[in-house]
Amino acid sequence: MSMLLFAAQDTYGAVLAQVGNPTPEAPPGSEKILQLVRYLTWFVLLSGICGIVYAGGKFAWERWTGGGLESPKMVAGAMIGGVVATSAGTIMNAVIGT
Template identity: 35%
Template sequence: MHLEALNLAADVLAAIPNPSPEEPPGGAGFLKILGWGAWIVFGLGVLGILFAAGKMMIDQKSGHGGGQHAQSLGMVLVGCIVASVASGIVGGVVAAAGGMS
């Protein structure tokens, strides 16, 4: 039964078309929108880092420490890393699925 399921899965994967990696009509506009999105995301990342740093400084001055805001700074940095490698992640998934070679 497992072998039949694997054979069926292989047949389905073999039937998936492999498109050529050429830009479709209007692709330049889409890439422009992606560029704007990237600028917005990284701008928000910078604002997030500045906000977390400011909260850490205020809490440190009032004697509360800054541990809670250090955690939010870490989350902002993780978000920046994910945004930075987004195209690599998508490219890796597409390549692993056998598409756009």
């Protein structure tokens, strides 16, 4: 049994060694998709900035009127969402590995 496993490992090891490690390559016409991704990234950053500015104004209003404080959660949510959105490429490279 162990000789069969050794032979199979030796055979498949030689076959897999010939495959190599291919490098990713963008398909033809992918520039438009990449441009769309850049636009979406810009929109996400703009949305995060608007969310933080809105939450800051709401925080000032809540402090002025003495209401409940919901705006610190909004600021934290916008900041965490921005970090995740802008680091999506890095996260995918870490998960997939290059």
